[in-house]
Amino acid sequence: MKVHNFSAGPCILPQVVFDKMAEACLNFNNSGTSILEISHRRKDAVEVIDTARALVKELMNVPESHDVLFMQGGASLQFPTVAYNLLREGGKAAYLDSGKWAANAIKEAKRFGEIEVVASSKADNYNNVPKGYNIPTDVDYFHCTSNNTIFGTQMKEFPTTEVPVVCDMSSDILSRTIDVSKFGVIYAGAQKNMGPAGSAVAIVQKDLLGKTGRNIPDYLNYATHIAKESSFNTWPVIAIYGVMLNLQWLKEQGGVEAIAKVNTAKAEAMYGEIDRNGLFTGTANVEDRSQMNATFVLNNEELKAEFEALLKEAGIVSLNGHRDVGGYRASMYNALPLESVQVLVEVMKQFEQKFG
Numbered sequence: 572m573k574v575h576n577f578s579a580g581p582c583i584l585p586q587v588v589f590d591k592m593a594e595a596c597l598n599f600n601n602s603g604t605s606i607l608e609i610s611h612r613r614k615d616a617v618e619v620i621d622t623a624r625a626l627v628k629e630l631m632n633v634p635e636s637h638d639v640l641f642m643q644g645g646a647s648l649q650f651p652t653v654a655y656n657l658l659r660e661g662g663k664a665a666y667l668d669s670g671k672w673a674a675n676a677i678k679e680a681k682r683f684g685e686i687e688v689v690a691s692s693k694a695d696n697y698n699n700v701p702k703g704y705n706i707p708t709d710v711d712y713f714h715c716t717s718n719n720t721i722f723g724t725q726m727k728e729f730p731t732t733e734v735p736v737v738c739d740m741s742s743d744i745l746s747r748t749i750d751v752s753k754f755g756v757i758y759a760g761a762q763k764n765m766g767p768a769g770s771a772v773a774i775v776q777k778d779l780l781g782k783t784g785r786n787i788p789d790y791l792n793y794a795t796h797i798a799k800e801s802s803f804n805t806w807p808v809i810a811i812y813g814v815m816l817n818l819q820w821l822k823e824q825g826g827v828e829a830i831a832k833v834n835t836a837k838a839e840a841m842y843g844e845i846d847r848n849g850l851f852t853g854t855a856n857v858e859d860r861s862q863m864n865a866t867f868v869l870n871n872e873e874l875k876a877e878f879e880a881l882l883k884e885a886g887i888v889s890l891n892g893h894r895d896v897g898g899y900r901a902s903m904y905n906a907l908p909l910e911s912v913q914v915l916v917e918v919m920k921q922f923e924q925k926f927g
Contacts, residue, residue, distance in 0.1 A: 723866030769810030
C-alpha cells in the first residue's frame with residue numbers, strides 16, 4: 572500500500588532523494604566508501620556543500636549582498652545566534668509573537684538585551700498572525716516567524732520597515748517566492764522543505780555583521796561561517812547531501828515558482844474540504860491559514876476511532892495535531908504530492924457519508 576505521509580517534520584522527501592541517499596550510504600560516487608565515513612574536506616564532499624549552497628542561491632535568487640551558510644543546531648540555535656550577531660550591546664530588538672517557536676526565539680533573545688514584543692496572538696492560542704502593529708525605528712532588527720507549524724498559520728505578507736527584518740522560515744522556505752533582498756537574515760531548520768534533519772541554513776546580509784560590540788563565540792559568529800564557506804567544523808555530510816539532492820529535485824520540478832502553484836492547489840483542496848464537510852472545523856483564522864500545515868478538529872470526538880480507522884485503511888499516517896492544539900494537522904510540504912491530499916479529502920468525504 573502507498574503511504575501518504577503528512578508528518579510535520581522531519582518532512583516527506585521525494586523517492587529519488589531516498590534512493591540516491593541509500594546508494595551513497597553504501598558506495599558514494601563509486602568510491603567504495605560510504606558517505607557516512609568520508610572526510611568533509613574530501614573533494615567530492617566539498618562539491619556537495621558547494622552545490623547545495625549554489626542551489627539555494629539560484630532557487631531563491633539570493634543577491635550578492637547576502638551569503639548562504641549551512642550550520643547545525645536547527646532553528647533553535649539560530650535564536651541566540653541572531654541576537655549575538657545583530658543585537659548591539661545595550662541595544663533593543665522587536666519581535667512578533669505568533670506561535671511557540673516565535674516565543675522561544677523571544678526567550679533566547681531576552682538573554683542579550685531589551686526585547687519589545689510588538690504584538691502577540693498568544694491570548695487566542697495563536698490561531699492568527701498579529702496585524703496592525705508598529706515596528707519601532709530605534710531597534711537593531713525586527714524578528715518574525717513566517718509559518719507556524721503547530722497552529723497552522725502563515726504570514727501572507729511581510730512588513731515594510733527601515734530596520735533589518737529577520738525571519739524564521741523553517742517550515743515554508745522554498746515553498747513560495749520571496750524577495751530575499753528585503754530581509755537582513757533568513758534562517759531555517761532543514762527538516763521541512765529542504766532535506767533531512769541535521770542542518771540549518773542562514774541567509775545573511777553581510778554588511779549587517781560586526782556592529783554589535785560583542786565578543787561572539789566562533790561557532791555562533793556568522794562571519795566565521797562566511798569566511799570558512801560553511802566548513803568551520805565537521806558538517807553533517809549525509810544531511811547536506813540530502814539537501815543537495817532535494818534542491819536538485821526542486822529545480823527539476825521548475826523551481827520555487829512552479830512548486831508554489833502545486834502548494835496552492837494542495838491547500839485549496841484541503842481547506843475546501845474542511846470548510847465543506849460538516850464533521851470538521853479548521854482551527855486557524857481563515858485569512859491566516861498556512862499552505863504548509865492545515866489544522867482542523869473533529870466536531871464530534873466520539874467519532875475519532877472511526878475516522879482514524881478510515882485513515883489507516885487508506886495508508887494515511889502522521890496526521891495527528893500537536894498536543895497544544897489537538898485534532899489533526901495535514902502538513903503539505905513541497906514533496907507531498909497532490910495525490911496524497913486528494914486521498915485524504917476522499918477519506919473525509921467517505922467519513923461524512925457514513926456518519927454525517
